[in-house]
Amino acid sequence: RKKDLKVFFTMLFLECMPWTLVLVTGKVPLYRSCQYIPVMVGLFGGILLQMLGDRNYRIQTAGASAWKVRLASILQVIVTVMLGMIIYTQSFDSNRWYYLDYLKYLDDTKVCDAIYNDLKAEYDLTKPVVFIGMRENPTEVIRQSQASYDSREYAVFKWFADRMIDPVILEPYMNDDGYKYGQSAASSTLAWALSSFGDGDVELHNFMKLLGYDLVQGDVDTVAAAIEETNARPIPPWPGEKGILETDSYIVVNINGR
Numbered sequence: 001r002k003k004d005l006k007v008f009f010t011m012l013f014l015e016c017m018p019w020t021l022v023l024v025t026g027k028v029p030l031y032r033s034c035q036y037i038p039v040m041v042g043l044f045g046g047i048l049l050q051m052l053g054d055r056n057y058r059i060q061t062a063g064a065s066a067w068k069v070r071l072a073s074i075l076q077v078i079v080t081v082m083l084g085m086i087i088y089t090q091s092f093d094s095n096r097w098y099y100l101d102y103l104k105y106l107d108d109t110k111v112c113d114a115i116y117n118d119l120k121a122e123y124d125l126t127k128p129v130v131f132i133g134m135r136e137n138p139t140e141v142i143r144q145s146q147a148s149y150d151s152r153e154y155a156v157f158k159w160f161a162d163r164m165i166d167p168v169i170l171e172p173y174m175n176d177d178g179y180k181y182g183q184s185a186a187s188s189t190l191a192w193a194l195s196s197f198g199d200g201d202v203e204l205h206n207f208m209k210l211l212g213y214d215l216v217q218g219d220v221d222t223v224a225a226a227i228e229e230t231n232a233r234p235i236p237p238w239p240g241e242k243g244i245l246e247t248d249s250y251i252v253v254n255i256n257g258r
Contacts, residue, residue, distance in 0.1 A: 012044070023165075041090060045083035052076045101139050107138050108189050109211060115253060116213045116240065123246050128218030130226035131201040133237060133256030135190035148178040190255060218250055226252045 056072040112234045119125060136142070146151035157179060161167050173180040193204035206218045218226065230252055237256040245252040 010023050128222050128250045129215045130218045130252045135188050135255045137188045145178045146178040146180040154179050
């Protein structure tokens with residue numbers, strides 16, 4: 001019976017789609033753009049194994065020679081082992097990013113708990129609270145989401161960039177310590193919450209509410225006044241001394257640092 005290979009080649013094309021994003025955009029895809037790859041690999045592997053199993057069954061039932069039966073069985077075992085290795089490594093990698101996100105959540109929660117306790121102890125919480133600064137992730141998270149320049153991982157990234165794409169695409173993710181290949185995992189959630197969607201510290205206030213801390217959020221004029229005040233009279237990062245500024249109208253918290 002004639003077999004239609006459309007399904008096989010469709011799945012093969014879907015596996016290659018993430019790499020076409022690099023060619024079209026000229027830059028490394030965001031982490032969230034590639035989250036579906038392990039699922040697609042598993043689906044593709046299942047279809048491939050099904051096709052090999054059907055072929056192996058037809059060979060056996062057709063009375064083929066012993067070497068053909070043995071060759072088909074060996075091929076099916078090899079493909080099964082290779083797909084198992086691929087799925088395992090991709091699942092391991094995905095779980096590692098989830099673990100780093102969990103570490104970030106624990107650190108963010110700890111920071112927000114401490115900020116609220118300081119505010120509650122010494123400041124008037126009926127006033128709007130404005131958050132400023134650029135919070136960084138803990139060193140442990142950063143270390144696990146980047147590759148040092150003398151590592152094998154960075155050598156692979158650089159080889160692909162130099163020969164197949166463009167070396168320039170690596171530059172936005174390079175720093176003094178190494179190449180930040182886990183873009184979303186390495187980015188600070190609190191830093192994102194301070195500048196997301198152009199709304200200032202709205203998302204940080206939302207995160208505080210999720211933790212049970214209902215602080216008064218400043219309006220656009222209050223935030224602008226707070227930023228102007230701290231630009232004219234900078235305050236040191238919290239939790240250092242004077243890292244929180246209280247005026248007659250609002251409170252400013254500088255969470256810059258790590």
